[in-house]
Amino acid sequence: AQSVTQLGSHVSVSEGALVLLRCNYSSSVPPYLFWYVQYPNQGLQLLLKYTSAATLVKGINGFEAEFKKSETSFHLTKPSAHMSDAAEYFCAVSLYNNNDMRFGAGTRLTVKP
Amino acid sequence: DSGVTQTPKHLITATGQRVTLRCSPRSGDLSVYWYQQSLDQGLQFLIQYYNGEERAKGNILERFSAQQFPDLHSELNLSSLELGDSALYFCASSLGFSYNEQFFGPGTRLTVL
Secondary structure, eight states: OOEEEEEOSEEEEETTSOEEEEEEEEOSSOEEEEEEEEOTTSOEEEEEEEOSSOSEEEOGGGOEEEEETTTTEEEEEESSOOGGGOEEEEEEEEETTOOOOEEOOOEEEEEEO | OOSOEEEOSEEEEOTTOOEEEEEEOOTTOOEEEEEEEETTTEEEEEEEEETTEEEEEOSOOTTEEEEEOTTSOEEEEEOSOOGGGOEEEEEEEESSSTTSOOEEOOOEEEEEO
16 A cells, blocks of 8 residues: 655744755555645645656645655755745655555644744 | 535534534545544545445544435544544545545534533
């Protein structure tokens, strides 16, 4: 079965600094990978997804992620953090041969002024 | 607005009781997923239905059950409730293929007293 591991349950950055949220996946077949964001008291919202096309995926709100098969990673980055980016971020994986999406434990991003 | 609706938004009940949570998927989506989110367990996949049939099962307790109706709305039934069942319950929907992102509803917050 597939799984993802998010390194770091809490990440704190200053406004304007680089955001890097780490995600490593495990799967026996090529995966589909997703990043979701959850703002307080809301449901999850898709930021971006990788479905075996370009390895560098651009999402909403200036976020992007790069699929690296050799490192089994799909880290999320944003060049310059904004206060509004403070939220919880979830990495998720699914496989072509099942519809069972598995989520990581989440990383809470704090942005300091 | 994701297009996924969940009712009720909040539910307060007592231990031992039974409740039903309702979800209406986005128009055109055939798959419905249920998740439980709590502070200690994180986001847990419970169960998936596709076009009325159970497709995948996650960490769903035997006291919990779900179904998807011909009009594609879904209900999650929680019985013999315990204090530990207090959580946010999310419904998500997708077209039904593993590379399709899931769209999340706003959630139902269940409090068991």
